[in-house]
Amino acid sequence: MTKKIADKYKQIAFLNRVMLIPEMLAEMGGQITEQGLNELLAFLNPENKPKINYYLLKIIEKHNSKLSHIEEVEEKKEVEEVFSVAEDEEIEYDEKYMDFLGIKDPDNPWD
Amino acid sequence: MNKIIQKHLDESKKSDTLYKKENELLEDRINTDYENLQRRKEELAKAESIDLSRRDGEYVEKLRKENKDYLTRAKKSGIFLVKDFKGKVPYFAKNIILAAGLSGDGKSTTCANIAYRDILQNKKVLVITNEEIASDVYNRVTSLIKGWAYREHENFTEQQHAIFDDYIDKLSHRLTVIDDSYNDSVGQTSTIEGMEAMLESLLKSDEKFDVIIIDYYQNIDRSTKNPGLSPWQVQEQFAKRLDKFKNVYEAPIVVLAQLTDVGAENKPFKDRIEGRKIIYNVCTCALEVMAERENLRTAWKVRKSRWSEAVGQTIMTGFNKGLYVDYTPEFQASALALKESKERQKMLKLNEIEVEGGA
Numbered sequence: 136m137t138k139k140i141a142d143k144y145k146q147i148a149f150l151n152r153v154m155l156i157p158e159m160l161a162e163m164g165g166q167i168t169e170q171g172l173n174e175l176l177a178f179l180n181p182e183n184k185p186k187i188n189y190y191l192l193k194i195i196e197k198h199n200s201k202l203s204h205i206e207e208v209e210e211k212k213e214v215e216e217v218f219s220v221a222e223d224e225e226i227e228y229d230e231k232y233m234d235f236l237g238i239k240d241p242d243n244p245w246d
Numbered sequence: 247m248n249k250i251i252q253k254h255l256d257e258s259k260k261s262d263t264l265y266k267k268e269n270e271l272l273e274d275r276i277n278t279d280y281e282n283l284q285r286r287k288e289e290l291a292k293a294e295s296i297d298l299s300r301r302d303g304e305y306v307e308k309l310r311k312e313n314k315d316y317l318t319r320a321k322k323s324g325i326f327l328v329k330d331f332k333g334k335v336p337y338f339a340k341n342i343i344l345a346a347g348l349s350g351d352g353k354s355t356t357c358a359n360i361a362y363r364d365i366l367q368n369k370k371v372l373v374i375t376n377e378e379i380a381s382d383v384y385n386r387v388t389s390l391i392k393g394w395a396y397r398e399h400e401n402f403t404e405q406q407h408a409i410f411d412d413y414i415d416k417l418s419h420r421l422t423v424i425d426d427s428y429n430d431s432v433g434q435t436s437t438i439e440g441m442e443a444m445l446e447s448l449l450k451s452d453e454k455f456d457v458i459i460i461d462y463y464q465n466i467d468r469s470t471k472n473p474g475l476s477p478w479q480v481q482e483q484f485a486k487r488l489d490k491f492k493n494v495y496e497a498p499i500v501v502l503a504q505l506t507d508v509g510a511e512n513k514p515f516k517d518r519i520e521g522r523k524i525i526y527n528v529c530t531c532a533l534e535v536m537a538e539r540e541n542l543r544t545a546w547k548v549r550k551s552r553w554s555e556a557v558g559q560t561i562m563t564g565f566n567k568g569l570y571v572d573y574t575p576e577f578q579a580s581a582l583a584l585k586e587s588k589e590r591q592k593m594l595k596l597n598e599i600e601v602e603g604g605a
Contacts, residue, residue: 225329226325226329226363226367227367227368228366228367229366229367229368232365232366232368232419232420233366235416236366236391236413236416236417237391238366238391241363241366242566242569242571242572243566244390244391244392244393244569245391245392245393245567
């Protein structure tokens with residue numbers, strides 16, 4: 136077997152393994168640890184066939200967004216809580232400046 | 247001197263001038279390319295030197311402080327336009343609010359309304375416009391105050407001219423407008439260099455603004471340094487720069503933008519943004535502005551919101567003499583009455599024409 140063909144077989148085997156990962160993940164409930172992601176990242180190599188890198192990136196992207204989504208939901212909840220807390224507050228208009236501009240009612244300034 | 251020699255001397259002078267010009271052009275091109283190369287190298291070096299294991303006290307302390315500041319600001323979030331936007335539009339620092347509509351759906355009106363509401367709330371507002379001249383923005387706000395329609399400029403009386411003039415001074419206490427010919431340099435607000443220089447000087451300046459409004463995104467479409475850049479490349483560069491700027495400047499940024507109506511029914515909001523769509527990625531909140539003139543109201547559909555569950559919701563505002571107001575039941579009743587009265591008048595006019603035609 137020439138080196139070229141051997142490399143090709145190796146790549147096909149590798150590709151099969153990579154493509155199996157999503158199924159394995161599904162069996163595990165779709166969970167992947169941060170360490171697992173880093174391991175996948177280590178597989179990325181410019182010398183790989185573009186298709187291999189494509190699949191790797193897809194998996195990493197998918198699961199990375201899952202991880203960051205969890206962080207974002209927590210952050211979002213906190214910010215949302217604080218920024219809607221003053222929901223019933225009235226808008227405070229500066230009466231001095233309104234006088235200066237000759238405005239009595241901001242919603243009917245021309246009256 | 248021999249005529250032939252003179253001719254040769256003239257030609258040589260001419261080619262010498264051309265040569266100098268050519269050299270100048272080449273030098274400029276090389277310098278620009280070199281600057282870009284250096285910038286790319288610096289960015290790459292920074293990216294490569296990232297230290298993920300960094301957990302030192304100073305770094306964590308900085309993060310905690312930033313987080314605390316941010317949450318404090320969020321708590322004191324201002325109100326975007328009217329009360330119904332509270333809790334839906336994150337109107338505080340570190341946010342870019344994209345308000346996009348079809349041509350004629352009220353970009354300039356929105357700009358004037360935000361400026362009007364905010365200056366009355368003791369805020370300093372900066373309007374960066376490439377759509378209008380500075381005095382137009384002041385005149386629009388004055389027209390809101392006076393209840394005048396800001397069109398058919400030739401019909402304004404001398405008295406109105408004097409009022410516009412007076413209000414430029416009064417409004418300028420809190421409202422600053424930078425237009426495309428600010429400082430007599432055309433391109434201040436429509437070129438990437440003009441906009442980048444402005445953002446830089448905002449960071450350095452002691453004068454701080456509470457709100458920045460950019461009217462509008464698609465008009466930032468050229469580069470003086472790299473004339474070969476296409477509008478989308480300029481917009482991409484600007485959007486990325488603005489994204490960084492929003493993280494360090496202490497004010498929310500409102501970006502007005504234009505949507506296209508070509509094939510609108512089949513396209514998601516992001517794809518309907520004219521020019522480079524990356525602005526949608528960097529904004530923290532996106533609103534689609536839809537004017538419904540007949541019903542004297544404007545619908546604001548929340549298309550993106552990083553911090554609230556408002557996506558998909560529509561907020562209605564009433565439209566009263568150019569001013570966005572709360573869409574209260576009272577306003578709805580008076581708008582309906584006005585609409586009916588207008589329709590009656592229209593019918594009466596049509597009847598009169600028919601009677602005259604018949605006679």
